[in-house]
Amino acid sequence: MxxxxxxxxxxxxxxxxxxxxxxxxxxxxxxxxxxxxxxxxxxxxxxxxxxxxxxxxxxxxxxxxxxxxxxxxxxxxxxxxxxxxxxxxxxxxxxxxxxxxxxxxxxxxxxxxxxxxxxxxxxxxxxxxxxxxxxxxxxxxxxxxxxxxxxxxxxxxxxxxxxxxxxxxxxxxxxxxxxxxxxxxxxxxxxxxxxxxxxxxxxxxxxxxxFTPTERSIGPALDQAIGASKRRVIVASFSSHVHRVQQVLDAAAKHGRRVALLGRSMVRNMTIAEDLGYLHVPDNVLIEYKKAKDLPDDKIVYMSTGSQGEPMAVLSRMANLDHAIEPGEGDTVILASSLIPGNENAVYRVIDGLTKLGATVVHKGNAKVHVxxxxxxxxxxxxxxxxxxxxxxxxxxxxxxxxxxxxxxxxxxxxxxxxxxxxxxxxxxxxxxxxxxxxxxxxxxIYVDGSSVGGVTEADLKDRRILGEEGFVSIIVVVDAKTGQIISGPDIHARGVAEDDTVFDDIKPKIVAALADAASNGVRDTHALSQIVRRTIGRWVNQRLRRRPMIVPLVIEA
Incomplete structure (x- = not known):
């Protein structure tokens, strides 16, 4: 409402x-x-x-x-x-x-x-x-x-x-x-x-x-999951969850494993927390990521970001085999976080991807690893x-x-x-x-898009969704400035619409006819001609291909 x-x-x-x-x-x-x-x-x-x-x-x-x-x-x-x-x-x-x-x-x-x-x-x-x-x-x-x-x-x-x-x-x-x-x-x-x-x-x-369960109730579940793993353990959490990182450090120390922090925000935040006394790191537990690769698989825990399925976060990149750490058979991945509303599909895709790679995925749905x-x-x-x-x-x-x-x-x-x-x-x-x-x-x-703040509108996002879901079609036509007759084209190029641009061969004669009719009626304005091209191909694509792509016509005078 x-x-x-x-x-x-x-x-x-x-x-x-x-x-x-x-x-x-x-x-x-x-x-x-x-x-x-x-x-x-x-x-x-x-x-x-x-x-x-x-x-x-x-x-x-x-x-x-x-x-x-x-x-x-x-x-x-x-x-x-x-x-x-x-x-x-x-x-x-x-x-x-x-x-x-x-x-x-x-x-x-x-x-x-x-x-x-x-x-x-x-x-x-x-x-x-x-x-x-x-x-x-x-x-x-x-x-x-x-x-x-x-x-x-x-x-x-x-x-x-x-x-x-x-x-x-x-x-x-x-x-x-x-x-x-x-x-x-x-x-x-x-x-x-x-x-x-x-x-x-x-x-x-x-x-x-x-009542919300206590944070201490999570410790035994993390301890059990880390202790039972035969190979590498990867724990994903929010980069600011100091308490959860503390529990992972303690469990790793208990089982003779070392912990490497992954992700710039995770390293930054935990360094701050340790410096201020909010994070207590057991002796000889933390190890730099580059050195961690030399340890046996059963001696390392990676603490990463990406518990919400963010595309560029460490865990998503691992699931897509786009990271130096590639989860596999025998590895254990623990998602130590709740699902933020709206992130469910992204998280489940990551879980499926990790499972396909052979990893055992432990999450709030099957173990008490987060409150x-x-x-x-x-x-x-x-x-x-x-x-x-x-x-x-x-x-x-x-x-x-x-x-x-x-x-x-x-x-x-x-x-x-x-x-x-x-x-x-x-x-x-x-x-x-x-x-x-x-x-x-x-x-x-107010959208932040790269260096732009507030520049992106709902109309821009609609265009992006169309591009992503329906594809893109460009049409270039060169016409005589005096007569309006076609000199070159129409050349049609598409992305994400059809397998081959030859599918548009049937519409080209209709575009030619529509422009010829406009020329005979004295239409010379290139913007008006572009709109005629847009409407002609738009109706055809909708009826023939059942698609509504973004259409960008370009009529050039010569």
């Missing part, structure tokens, strides 16, 4: 305006703006990864059009944690204004700075810890420890004279986390006693009943009962996740009229404890 576009009114005095710019109705590109008395605070700025119907696109950014011309009013950007869907868009945002203060935990800021360095951006960063408070303009911030599938995640309480908002970021309530850092429910309870006027809460696992980083329904119910928020707006999830989360809030006694199921661009005003939808902005996708 898409809400109709409604322009919001001017922001009233003493009112906090909350506008999600990404992350609602999708899993990715999380970003929310908060405006009070002319000043703007942003929480998160992530990316969404493209699906198959978006060929050639590298990344998808939040649509910052509502604040693009107001970057001078932005007082800060809070980053809840270091995953790409929360920090990946930061370099592109800072292109509009480089000195925006970036606020986050130690690991989050370190990962963001490494990303910014690749874009040659020197940022104004500030590291905070749980329990700390700071102010940016009219926004008084307090940071709260939350547990997620990456260390150092933070929720943020945003206080203004209009009320207090608590934004969780991504979180769960793992009671036995590997790093011992649990979600601070005592702080949640204290904030609840103070009064949370609007609760922005992670929805990704709202449909999942019960989610998001709170399930039971954990969300706990939050609602502890916080007793006056208003709730589920965020971070596809539409069904938002609806399920809103239903949980209502089950705990929060009135339906105080649970807002929004979408990107839904404008919510908070004042005197009341949250009201006052507008709906028309936001779209």
């Amino acid at each position: 898409t809400n109709p576009v409604i322009d919001p009114p001017a922001l009233p005095a003493a009112t906090l305006r909350v506008t999600p710019l990404g992350g609602l109705g999708e899993v990715g590109r999380n970003m929310t703006s908060f405006e009070y008395e002319g000043k703007i605070l942003i929480v998160d700025c992530g990316v969404l990864f493209p699906e198959e119907h978006q060929p050639g696109v590298d990344l998808i950014l939040p649509d910052i059009q509502p604040i693009r011309d107001r970057m001078s009013d932005v007082v800060g950007l809070v980053l809840t944690h270091g995953h790409e869907d929360h920090i990946g868009g930061v370099p592109y945002l800072l292109r509009t204004r480089q000195d925006i203060p970036l606020v986050g935990s130690g690991l989050t800021i370190a990962l963001t700075e490494a990303k910014l360095k690749e874009h040659r951006i020197k940022a104004n960063t500030r590291v905070v810890k749980e329990g700390e408070k700071m102010s940016f303009g009219p926004f008084d911030l307090e940071f709260v420890a939350v547990n997620h599938s990456i260390p150092d995640a933070l929720a943020v309480a945003i206080r203004t004279p209009a009320g207090m908002v608590l934004a969780t970021g991504d979180f769960k309530m793992d009671q036995l986390p590997l790093d011992g850092r649990i979600t601070d429910l005592r702080a949640f309870a204290r904030l609840g006693e103070e009064g949370v006027d609007l609760f922005l809460v992670d929805s990704t696992n709202a449909e999942v009943p019960g 989610s980083g998001h709170a399930a329904a039971g954990e969300l119910l706990y939050c609602y009962n502890i916080l007793k928020p006056r208003n709730v707006m589920p965020i971070h999830g596809e539409y069904r996740h938002l609806v399920a989360n809103a239903k949980l809030a209502q089950d705990t006694g929060i009135p339906a009229e105080r649970t807002i199921i929004g979408e990107n661009g839904t404008v919510v005003d908070l004042k005197d404890g009341d949250a009201t939808v006052v507008g709906q902005l028309d936001l779209g996708f």
Whole structure:
């Protein structure tokens, strides 16, 4: 369901305006703006990864059009944690204004700075810890420890004279986390006693009943899979999943194997995590990839990227035999991640490819090698009962996740009229404890395509899909500028349409006849003649070949 576009009114005095710019109705590109008395605070700025119907696109950014011309009013950007869907868009945002203060935990800021360095951006960063408070303009911030599938995640309480908002970021309530850092429910309870006027809460696992299993429960399954393998082990995970890499390092050390990290982002992120003390590497376990090739097959574990089937990631290239490491009989491949919605087909293709090569593929569907980083329904119910928020707006999830989360809030006694199921661009005003939808902005996708940002349109993607699915036909005709008679051609060339260009021999006389008729009627404009050629061959290809290729006619005067 898409809400109709409604322009919001001017922001009233003493009112906090909350506008999600990404992350609602999708899993990715999380970003929310908060405006009070002319000043703007942003929480998160992530990316969404493209699906198959978006060929050639590298990344998808939040649509910052509502604040693009107001970057001078932005007082800060809070980053809840270091995953790409929360920090990946930061370099592109800072292109509009480089000195925006970036606020986050130690690991989050370190990962963001490494990303910014690749874009040659020197940022104004500030590291905070749980329990700390700071102010940016009219926004008084307090940071709260939350547990997620990456260390150092933070929720943020945003206080203004209009009320207090608590934004969780991504979180769960793992009671036995590997790093011992649990979600601070005592702080949640204290904030609840103070009064949370609007609760922005992670929805990704709202449909999942019960509680998300602990990270420690994964250790035995990884240990068993690595211990049982007779040859090489390849583990694919997100490049920022420090906890999962820690478990692989520990299991490898136990079984006398060494670990080589594959993929530029994996090496970069784990180096940062080790330097900051978030990753503890057992002695003599890590080995450089180039040296790892000299080890016996039963003494090595490769830790790679590509758990989501990304075409250019290490694991996909292995499955396509486009990598120096070619999986084979007796090898074990472990996919230690959940499926992000939209990636299912790509992942299953990789699994099939690896299986055909003889590898044993262990994944969440057949072994307990991954747990989610998001709170399930039971954990969300706990939050609602502890916080007793006056208003709730589920965020971070596809539409069904938002609806399920809103239903949980209502089950705990929060009135339906105080649970807002929004979408990107839904404008919510908070004042005197009341949250009201006052507008709906028309936001779209901002595509990153190579060095182009925002240059690719939906029309361009449609053309790419046509090229990929239906093929391409070009027709060149040279006509006399005075008489309109054909001097040369038509020459027809096709790609992806038919096995041989001779199939078009039947249409050439019809093109000649159509142009002759146009010439007899005094048509000399080459654009008009091109359109005649396009229509003539288009009808024929559709009827004869049952195809709708991209047709590019070129009529040249001589």
